[in-house]
Amino acid sequence: MRPDFVWRVAARDLLSTLRDTRTLLGTVLIPLVLIPVLMLGTPLLLGQFIGGQAQKRQQVGVMGTLPAELRERLGQDGQPEQTGAGAGAEHTGVELVPLNGNSPEVARQAVQSEQVDAVIRVTAPLPEREGDAPAQVQVFAKLNSLAAQTGALGKVEAAVTSYNHALAARRLAAAGLSEDDLSPVRLDRQDASTVQEASSGQLAFLIPLLMMNFILSGAMATALDSTAGEKERGTLESLLVSPVRRSEVVAGKLLATTLSALVAALFSVLGFLGTGLIAGLLLQRGGMQADLSQAFGGQLALGAGGFASLLLSAVGAALLLSALLIALSIYARSYKEAQTYVTPLSLVIVLPALFLQFSDGFSTAFYAIPLFGSMLSVMDSVTGTLKWPQLWLSLGANLLTTLLLAALALRSFQREEVIFRN
Template identity: 50%
Template sequence: MTALRWRFVWQVARKELLSTVRDRRALLSGILLPLLLIPVFTVGFPALLGRAFSGQGQERQRVGVLGAFPESLRERLTAGRTDSAGRHEQGVVLVPVTDPQAAVRNGTADAVLVFPPNLPARAGEPNATVKLYAKVGNLKAESGVISKLNAALDDYNTRLVSEGLSERGIPVSFLTPLRVQTLDASRPQEAASGQLAFLVPMFLLQFILAGGMATAIDSTAGEKERGTLEVLLVSPIRRPEVVVGKLLATCSTALLSAACGLLGLLLSGPVSRLLVQDSGGVASGLGGRLSVTPASVLVLIVMALSAALLLSALLIAVSIFARSYKEAQTYVTPISLLIVFPAIGLQFADFIGHGAGLYTLPVVNAMVVILDVVKGKLTLPFAALAVAVNLLVTALLLLLAIRSFGREGVIFRN
């Protein structure tokens, strides 16, 4: 292929960038959304869930009761308790019911306790079963009333056993000769990233795709619809130079969105230190304290560049076949599924494992590398393999786009 004349390539790229800049809505969405959404989902969402879960402890749920039970258990249920962190958990409000299932289903009670007639009052008496009716699987119920009732019944059991052992002169520690202390051995970044870390690579690649989509469609199907593409192709600029120029413009807008996404990722660390307390609660378990080292930022930039080139080439290669801007949108929208489906799978990355083969899958490898960076377990050879694969696929897609631009049946489809 004849050497590219970069002066013409930059002219084409400049023209497409100017066209994109004039569309302020696309520009603002490519800048503001990445800056706002990543901190919101990595910091705000865990903080919101943490407050929602902790709020269940301060709410006095209505619990239906059926059958007789000791006054000491009633006091424990209604008084609440103080947890190991010194936070007081409110008790529940007890109300009589006749139909446990109906009471829970119609909202009369958040849960119902059904006590058997032979409820033991001392350790050593025949065992009995207390039935707990609640909406099992309901996140609010599980973190609220079900947790409270289980804790109260466990405390009641423990008190009966303690009293029985004391009567026999046996210390309570007799029942627990061995204690287990679980210590977190994960990397600091991996522990801080939490369970929502898989959202970070999904958002970064979605921003890359969204940032380049408007430019790619407008510079291909949009120009075809306006009738300006033919004028460009009959100019002294060669077809490969036109394609490479459009690729550079598309990649530039995609990288702008990626850069804003990376900035949002970096901002999530300081923001989380202001909003999310290190209480070991739900918020810290879900994530919200993401941080990366300068070396990791460099890897993220290189990985984002390779992903932006690949997605930009794919967008141009696909969009050129459309007759209009609207038709091109229908063609490129399914490309987002290439990001969403692997992102769902990244939730189970610990089960899948990280073999070299995973880094040879275009687009997927970028998400895996970004997740590795977020969790602090980056392997440079695998990252280099992912970049090389993305650049190779970019070259193939670029050749396909150049070939399509040289076919009159494609250019003049409208």
């Protein structure tokens, strides 16, 4: 192939992409804006929601008789939480509302109709002092509701746990024992993670997911327009009758698509680094809970080696996705038809990315899986645990798959029934 002809084809397609303002916004501005919003805005909103539930006094229906001490604990206001999503929020108690009847159906109906947030149903006398027989109390709430879990249901469970703890402590004291006698060995958990592993957060697996999605979206704009879009406009025929070899056409379009994808990848990395800077400023000013920032990877920091490995992983993924998009799009008769072919590709990224949170248990062989190996390499780059042989393995798998897909695209470009079937 002649490099100058390859570059002319690539420049032609890149120029067409640059003329589309919406594509530029999606490739450049959206990663810079959307990533900080997702990585920082989500935990902040979650903290505000949980804190609001903690400060709100929910209504809890009561069926039967509750011990006086338990009723007091249910309505008692607590101290502000020091850790967790609701850190800094003062926990209020609940308002007990007596309900008529004592059947499970009435309790469920009261919750479903939002008459109360939860219902406590007492079917047998509850223990009030040490030595009393154990008993069961039912709590009706919407268990799949985050508002219930952080509000009424959570407060009822906390009050019952505290009540049980008090009864157990008095029972131990009556027997001449203390709480230390129940747990003579205490477990002191120490974090053995590196600084970068700890700062990347528990949800660091979202970083490869978002990066691959931005690479895909950046490549789609150029790939679809340079294949199905040109077929629809009738400009592909003029390119194919010019003194440019079909292999040079495929190579040029692959180069243009890969460059568009890498631009999106670069700005997504800048978005992650910007997120770390913003999170650091918020933490210094006390505007963001430290545990939430850490959980969502708000303190991402990359050294020279980490940035280089991240860039290499992005190049491998961009080449593979670009070749796949071109091979699929050339079969489409129109731009809209091509979109229907490539839209499900997002599932190829989302579904494997869900397993990245268990990446510690993956062997080296998983890095040989095309695209998924790049996700693992990005994850390792973020956490600072990347080993270079694994990076080369993932990069090699992507390059080999890219060559196979490029050969498939070249075969399609050489078949007139594919090129002219629009």
